[in-house]
Amino acid sequence: AQTVTQSQPEMSVQEAETVTLSCTYDTSENNYYLFWYKQPPSRQMILVIRQEAYKQQNATENRFSVNFQKAAKSFSLKISDSQLGDTAMYFCAFMPTRTDKLIFGTGTRLQVFP
């Protein structure tokens, strides 16, 4: 079975600081995509960053970057210069390329304090 594990139910960080959210996954697939989604109180899931498993280079989107370790099946998200608007639930997700089915972790609730 394919699973995604987020071991940190809650995290907090002070504004302007850096925080890292952890994610590990279990799969026998070789080709897949990994995602981080953000869900603020508005409920809409917002794509933060994506990574193709065949790419060794870690994805970066402005203040957001990932540390992708394929052999360790680890996909952590680093948020630099945290802002109050980053407060949200963050979900790590996995998708084998042969399906269009996202498998989500249980989420990490991030609180950014002023």
Add this chain to the structure above:
Amino acid sequence: KAGVTQTPRYLIKTRGQQVTLSCSPISGHRSVSWYQQTPGQGLQFLFEYFSETQRNKGNFPGRFSGRQFSNSRSEMNVSTLELGDSALYLCASSLGGTGGVYGYTFGSGTRLTVV
């Protein structure tokens, strides 16, 4: 450019009733997926449609069904509602091919409460 639109935003139904939820994808998107989000089970995949055909299905009972129209709009139906069906139902759309290439864009969901 309009996002993914889900209607209604909130819905209250009685056990045993049936319900239909609607999703209008981003213009040009041909793939639509549905997810159920509950505090206990988290986010779970229901099904995915592409060009009016169901391509993938999750592990939900037959009471959960869906369809996609020629304009890519999608509906999901839940019959004989149970208390455990109370959840946030999220719809997501993608250009097609594979959602992994472009990522899925989600709507704000329909909050269904079964009483």
